[in-house]
Amino acid sequence: MKEVDARGLSCPMPLMLTKKALEDGPAEVLVHADSGTSKQNVVGFLSDQGYTVSVEQDGEEYRIKGVRA
Amino acid sequence: MAERRVIGPTAWLVGGAGLFIGSAAAWLVSQGNPGNMGLCIACFLRDITGFFVGGSTNQAAVAYIRPEIIGIILGALGAAIATKEFKPRGGSSTLLRFLLGFIFMSSALVFLGCTVRVWVRLGGGDLTALWGIVGIIAGVVAGIFVLKSGYNLGRAKGLPAWTGWIVPAIAIVLLAFALLTQFSGKPDFATLTPANGKAVVPGEVVVTTDGTVIKPADATLVDGAVVAADGTVLADADKVAATKPMPGGKRAPLFISLLAGLAIGVVAQRSRFCSIGGIRDAILIRRFDLLFGVVGLVIGATVVNMLFGQYNLGFEGQPVAHNDILGNMAAMFIAALSALMLGGCPLRQMIMGSEGDADGASAVVGMVVGAGFTHWAGIASSPAGLTDRAWPALAVFAVILAVIAFAKRVRIA
Structure with a gap:
């Protein structure tokens, strides 16, 4: 599983890092984010790329998990 | 494997938000705001600067506390609290963000409008906005080159909860000054452009x-x-x-502006509408959702302007605009590049500041200070065109941006 730490980063870094992580088509990807904007962007991007997305909130952090459908 | 999409469901959310913001901007003109300036983050922050220091910064024509700004901050704050997105944070190159906000504002005042107003202008039929849009696209392309070279401003961290209330407190103070001025006259130190x-x-x-x-x-x-x-x-x-009325004297009634601002703040916070992010995402990651925002804005503004008989297609005689082709392109190039290096347009910075983001707030403070400087130094344009100092200023800004872009190539992974 690929992991991306997008916490505290401005746009468009969370998406750039997520896109990079998807380059070799991993079956699963986990993105750590901490703002509503990056959560919404990453969730949208992963589902557009054909991943099934689930979000878990842990305090200040969102754990966004994508599983290739 | 599921089909890959380049247009996702959020496209319609952002597009609807743009439609609303563009319609509201055009409607505010019918209520008294300056032509094609129903909503302009740069102009409105500049007017607020003018109210407080305009006597010293040569801003007599642009001095008024724009209630839209107060509304946007409080609307975004409410939306962020309601959705548990109010999270005080900061520390991602805060001072550089001030500087980028300053440069953004100064170049926007050479163009005569921010990266939001450029679309609002286009929606009013102002074709000189097209030169600005060419500049924005070039600035975004340059910014993408900068991003790909490894530029970033570093990570923000959580801050104590009370720090998130500084921006809302400033909005309340502004509201107090606006109400005071409305109902018992302006304070002696302030400058206020006479209505109309x-x-x-x-x-x-x-x-x-x-x-x-x-x-x-x-x-x-x-x-x-x-x-x-x-x-x-x-x-x-x-x-x-x-003689045309001064922009600062053209304003919708206070409570109409305030309510429109509140609605725009809520919509912008929920939708993540961004006036440059659409072009950026389309080129950088081939995702088109945010682009629907500015397209929606232009459609909304066009339709409402036509309904109110405010639509005027052409290059000449456009309100608060000039037709200096190269000047418009260069100014919006610098503005878009600095916004891209900030991570979003001035409306986004203000929304983030309202969510407790000290870095976004720092960019907005940079814009406010930059506005005063730009008028004081005679860099701001007028409908007559650029001043002699605009080009040297833009050249200096380009050098500063290049230095920041080069210096901030940081490994974050």
Whole structure:
């Protein structure tokens, strides 16, 4: 599983890092984010790329998990 | 494997938000705001600067606390709290963000509008906005090159909860000054552009569109001409008729502006509408959702402007705009590049600041200070075009941006 730490980063870094992580088509990807904007962007991007997305909130952090459908 | 999409469901959310913001902006013009300036983050922050220091910064024509700004901050704050997205944070190159905000504002005032107003202008039929849009696309492409070279401003961290209340507190103070000025007159230190005021001879002869002479105090209007007490004609009728009202004096009623701002703040916070992010994402990651925002804005503004008879297609005689092709392109190039290096447009910075983001707030403070400087230093354009100082200023800004872009190539992984 690929992991991306997008916490505290401005746009468009969370998406750039997520896109990079998807380059070799991993079956699963986990993105750590901490703002509503990056959560919404990453969730949208992963589902557009054909991943099934689930979000878990842990305090200040969102754990966004994508599983290739 | 599921099909890959380049347009996702959020496209319609952002597009709807753009439609709303564009419609609201055009409607605010019908309520009294300046032409094609129903909503402009740069102009409105600049007007607020003018209210407080305009006497020293040569901003008599652009001095008014724009209630839209207060509304946007409080609306975004409410939406962020309701959705548990109010999270005080900061520490991602805060001072550099101030500087980038400063540069953004200064170049926006050379263009005469921010990266939001450029779309609002296009929606009013102002084709000179197209030169600005060419500049924005070039600035975004340059910014993508910068991003790909490894530039970033570093990570923000959580901050104590109370720090998130600084921006809302400032909004409340602004609201207090706006209400005070509305109901019992402006404070002595402040500058306030007279409502519908026309500076026939700037600083000396000021009348309003309904024919009241504001300056000099003893002059009167005789057959449309301004005549002094001793019979001297200070400005002939043609000159009075040809003078356009000052932008700061054109304003919708306070509570209408405030309510429109509140709605725009909520919509922008929920949708993540961004006036440059659409072009950026389309080129950088081939995702088109955010682009629907500016397209929606132009459609909304166009339709509402046509409904109110405010639509005027062409390059000439557009309100608060000039047709200096290269100047428009270069100014929006610098503005878009600095916004891209900030991570979003001025509206986004303000929304983030309202969510508790000290870095976004720092960019907005940079814009406010930059506005005062730009007018004081004679860099801001007028409808007559660029000043002699605009090009040297843009060149200096380009060098500063290049230095920041080069210096901030940081590994974050």
